[in-house]
Amino acid sequence: MATVFSSSLLVDQKRRLVEVFPDSVRIQWNKWELRGLVVVSLVLQISLIFSGNRRKYIAKRRIRIFIWCAYLLADWIATVALGLLVDRLGNSVYSGSSSGNGNRKNVYGDLQLMAFWAPFLLLHLGGPDTITAYALADNELWLRHLLGLVVQTAAAVYITLLAWEDTLLSFLAIPMLLCGIIKYGERTWVLMSANREQFRDSVLADRDPGPSYAKFMEEFCLKEAEGYHVTAGQVEEGNSPGEDVENAIAISNRDGLILHMADYFFETLKFKRLFVDLILGFYPRDVSQSFFGKQDYDTAFEVIEVELGFAYDVFYTKAIIIHTPFGLFFRLITSFITLSVLLTFVSLRSDSHLYIDVMITYILLIGAILLEAYAAVSLVFSDWANLWFSQHASKIPLLSHLVSPIQSTQKGKRWSNSMYQYTLLDFCLNQKSSTFREISRFIPIHKRLENLWEKWESFLQLEHLDISPELKSFIFDHFKEKSVDTELELKNLFTCRGAVSLQAHKSYGMFKWTVDVEFDHSILIWHIATDLCYNMDKSKRDKDSTGKEIKPEWDDHMTYSKQLADYILYILVMCPFMLPIGIGMIRFRDTCAEALVFFEERSSVSKPEAYEMLGQVSTKVFPAKVKGDRSKSVLFEACKLAALLNEMSDTGKMWKMVGDVWVEILGYAASQCRGFDHAQQLEKGGELLTHVWLLMAHLGITEHFKIEEGHGRVKLAVT
Template sequence: MQIFPESVREAWNEWELRAMVLISLALQTILILIGNWRKHSTSNILRIVLWLAYLSADSVATVSLGILSSNQEDSEGDSVNPNFVITAFWAPFLLLHLGGPDTITAYSLEDNELWPRHLLGVVVQVIVALYVFIRAWSSKMLNFLAIPVFVVGIIKFGERTWVLRSASSEHFRESMLPPPDAGPNYARYMEEYSSKKAEGFRVEPKTFIEAPIGFDHSDAVQANESSSAQNAAVLNKAYSFFETFKRLCADLILTFHDIENSQSFFQHRSSEEALEVIEFELGFMYDVFYTKSLLVYSGLGGILRCITLSFTVCVFLAFVLITEKQEYMKVDVIITYILLVGAIVLEFYAVVILLSSDWTLLWLSKHKNTAVDLLLRLVSSIALIKNKRWSNTLAQYDLITFCLKERPAKCIFINEDWFINRLLEKYRYRDLKDVSKELKNLIFGQLLEKSRTASNFEASKRKELCARRGDMVLEKAKCLDELGWTINGAEFDQSILLWHIATNLCYYSDLEFYHSPNSEASILKKNSEASKVLSNYMLYLLVMCPFMLPNGIGQIRFRDTCAEAEEFITERKSIKNRETACKMLLKVSTDILPSKVKGDRSKSVLFDACRLAKALQFLESKKHWENNEKKWEFISHVWVEMLAFAANQCRWSDHAQQLRRGGELLTHIWLLMAHLGLTEQFQISEGHVRAKLIVE
């Protein structure tokens, strides 16, 4: 029994290859156009489209090559079917498509680790394409035109494999290992010591330490420079830091000289300037792991780009001029024109991206002359307009809003118990907020203050600072006895939930103070807004990105807490919004510990958080925190310290994975902390010791 009619099967057999080739070109167009957008976009739709295009691109091109190789059976005798000659001309274009665009080589870090599989694919696909090419050889002009396209396709395919290999963890680490250093010749030193001593001289060994290399202020950003010069100076400084601190992404250690240099730079910068340098650095990191930048912006990459572009343009012009096109079907000639024009347009678009990138701006800033200076200003202005380096947003997740079910599902055909519904429900309650200047100032100021408490690079002091997750703020405010159970006596995910709910309860109970006309109200609102934004962001990490937080049972605690909150809301019909819910929760008596009543089977922390909120309100009167200002300043500092702890505990690979999802504030804080010396990945050393003999 035939499922499809004979006419449909014939039409498919005739158009199968043509459709696959055009789809392959369309997928390449999608990848090169939006491949770089994910650096600064948090859109889930973009991620899905890019994921589908990335996975489909190689499969479609591979299947097309398979169809081409099987179509040779249509030829009869020694003559080659003209239709097969022109379709065989498409084979090198499929190799070119398999090479992928410059803007995306790997969808995730795992793709870099699979470079041996890709290398095998290169060999196999090139052999298949050559097989198709040889079987279609008939000494026609089109056969000769396929040779330069083959060169372009192999270059593109080879580039992608080389970049994937370079970005794999093993080779990335090896590329940063310093040359072996045996140190001073100990045997020769001791021979000289023994011989001088045997001759009767009084020999005294003496050691000295090489002076550390200080920070060079000559390349510091000057306020009176032009905007393009300032951008170039910031970019140069960011790249020099990137070359040093990329060792964090290979689990290598930094020297105390590295940290001293970065500290001396960042301690004299504003939060805006410091985080701009971090943005540049993370942009370079994204390019190294997910694009062809490592090769394209090298001397060899420039030569290869000139070869691929010139070869493609020459083949197009030659194809326009040849007269044997009448031998081929008109539709195949049109598709060939589409492939050639598409290849040229994509090459030119890649060149435009190349010229407007930070890497080009960096190169121009290092080669100063009049012509280069003009080009530098042009590229700098384009880069300012086009180059967004991360989303500059914070994802928000509010537990009370989630429990109120204020955003019901739009699709009534999806059962609420299905996995897809639970997944979509999580995303429905995710919001985005811009990272404000005030929030940057708060975070940078707190980290800067913390870094200054560690002097002389004491290992124990640094480890202690990195391990603090809010208790340092409690100690400073002298309320560790009252609130220490929320930090030291709890797991980290438990602390996040406790402080998140308590922050919400305090926020909505203090709403009336925000509308006061005095200046203190604006300060209060600033600190309370910062606390709420950080609180919602940390809950988002707990719910949506638990892999970025220390191991724990955060998902279980969140579900149990939501279940108890939903039960509380359901029983009280008067609760219609977040403000009412928070005020009703604060009215619940917590004189008896919840664990005494409920036991520990349920991991809900809802009413423990109510205890925390009441304790904060009690401290407000006990410590005379007037107008709530000190309370909210205290809460915001707790959240910054918890954020810093989470950033330091997250593995570098998880930070790198988030770069392809628009970036995370947590990743920026992780790198900023390393620059400020708040990291355990550094070598405690005074410098290189040298010894010499004092002979008397």
């Protein structure tokens, strides 16, 4: 964050730049510059409070770009405006310009009233409740914000003292300064609390030395010396996981149950530790498995949605402070002060001040109140408040009538419920006819520019797809079956990436070579093969008498396979940090290069014909033997896999196997991604990969459980 001193430098540099304009333009610029910055600062705050929380359930890039611009500009404009106030008040004092009635006025306007805007700029630097950090990296920079808090507060106090006069307006600046300090202090505190190191420390359990070993052995030896036969035995203690859940959660309606269970897992059982890669004990695992093992896919995914919503609020908003008694107290204080200042300002005589400055002051005061009101409404309609209403609805009858409308309003707005789709062969076919490629053949273009253009074309290639309930059910049933399969070792549950499904379908020997390679290698092979098989089988659909396509029984599994294949490739290309370290981008680029060569040699064919020709290429000789290690392309290895899949006699069983392989690949990718990287994707509308990661953890399919811990304490047995 820029400081006031750097802002003053910017002001000086800007003044030197505007000297190229006529005097009349410079005079008008100086007259309206500060006023414009203050109004724009308020507009940005309003934009952020309305849109900041919406990125949690909207995955469109345009809203992220808008919020990114508003988030960066908000701090910069408020800081520059404070710098201008310091500069103008300082010049006014040193030049001794003041009118006889005590109001400082010059070419810039009414400086005493403008000085009253400084607390509002400090208020704006505190930011809205719905967004404190644009990305997790902002939380890591909390010390910079702390320094900014000190410097900007000092600047606001300095401005107030420079403009101080024995008037009510000067005294009104003091409570508004208090509001600004509270808001900016809240933001700094939240950023510090959401910092990775601080968050990790906050979720660690209290130090537990355990039973006193020395005292136990002293008693053991004493009894043994007395002639007794002494043994150490385990004593079971505590309720079973099922009983504990039923006793803790006694909610009549389904929405209340989902909220309570999400809070129970996230806060009580500390599943939030997963976001900083900490280990959980055996008890949370048993409780979670007991609950999720009895639920349908819809309830399971809704609980996970609420949990991830809690995580988003913790990392990106002021939720961890505003949903506490101190936070509510601060909200009441700031709201009461702002409203009182507005009412007092209305009673002041305004004829001694410039009309435009008075109107801007009214706008700032009313805007501050509206921001507080919107924050209060958002607080009431949040899952945190909804949870509190559900807990106290039985004690306060009036709340029972409020719970249902609030829950129905919130339902369906916790994440985007969508995923991006990216197809390698479609990308290559579109790139083949790209105007940029045609130009680059004749005009040498820098490699960086070419890479940027390819990235842009990749963005244009992306498609957005809503996740169907059927796909969620397919994924949930797959992992639920795995979690109760006693023949599978725990390690195989989250480290397999297709082998278990191939073994279950008795096809491991035929397709072993596709899953025993590096992970990104396997993804590309299965992606292209799935795409080829999908287009071939889709073109073979029969039609009824009306010309409408008749969907075969295996159509659902074919659709699931295609959607997951395109989604995982999107993760590989656009979010490679979520996958294990590898040379995925090298393989992807080399494969695209080979596909482009193949398609350009057949430039006159249509897309279906291109797919058909690619599928007809003979792969009797393994492609790696022909190509060697120079190119990392896997195009024709994928063609070989597609040919083997098409040779399977039962198309339905083939697609069921391919679908299971893709769910395993999805699960492996989810489990290998660090919790911090999953949290990073929450501000982009959420990823299906993150929901699968948390689902697997709840079903016990993760390495984050310490399962060796005993269920009871040791007790002496004397005979």
